[in-house]
Each structure stands twice: as structure tokens, then as C-alpha cells.
Amino acid sequence: xxxxxxxxxxxxxxxxLTGLITALFHSASLSRCKNVSIFWGCCDCDRDVLxxxxxxxxxxEAREDxx
Numbered sequence: 001x002x003x004x005x006x007x008x009x010x011x012x013x014x015x016x017l018t019g020l021i022t023a024l025f026h027s028a029s030l031s032r033c034k035n036v037s038i039f040w041g042c043c044d045c046d047r048d049v050l051x052x053x054x055x056x057x058x059x060x061e062a063r064e065d066x067x
């Protein structure tokens with residue numbers, strides 16, 4: 001395997017992992033749970049859950065900021 005193929009594999013793997021981690025943390029941020037535990041308990045926290053009004057306001061703001 002030549003160098004360009006190795007670089008392409010590394011970049012594709014990095015992109016896939018980045019997308020997976022982003023999706024995981026995004027779904028955790030939308031969770032209504034107070035105690036979030038991810039990665040089999042390696043990362044857990046107690047957090048303040050957003051009120052429904054705050055969540056909806058953020059969704060409207062995100063839509064307005066989208067191009």
C-alpha cells in the first residue's frame with residue numbers, strides 16, 4: 001500500500017470517529033436525563049436539564065442562523 005492510500009484510510013477513519021463522537025454528544029445534550037453516563041461509565045455527570053421553553057428557543061435560533 002502506498003503512502004497516499006494510508007493517508008486516505010487515516011483521514012476516513014478520523015472523519016468517521018469524529019462524526020460518531022459528535023452524534024453521541026449531541027444526543028446526550030438533547031437527553032432529558034439528569035444523570036448522563038456515556039462510554040460505559042467512563043464519562044458521567046449530573047446536569048441541569050433544559051426547560052422545554054429553552055430547548056424550543058434554541059431550536060428556533062439554530063434554524064434562523066442556518067444558511
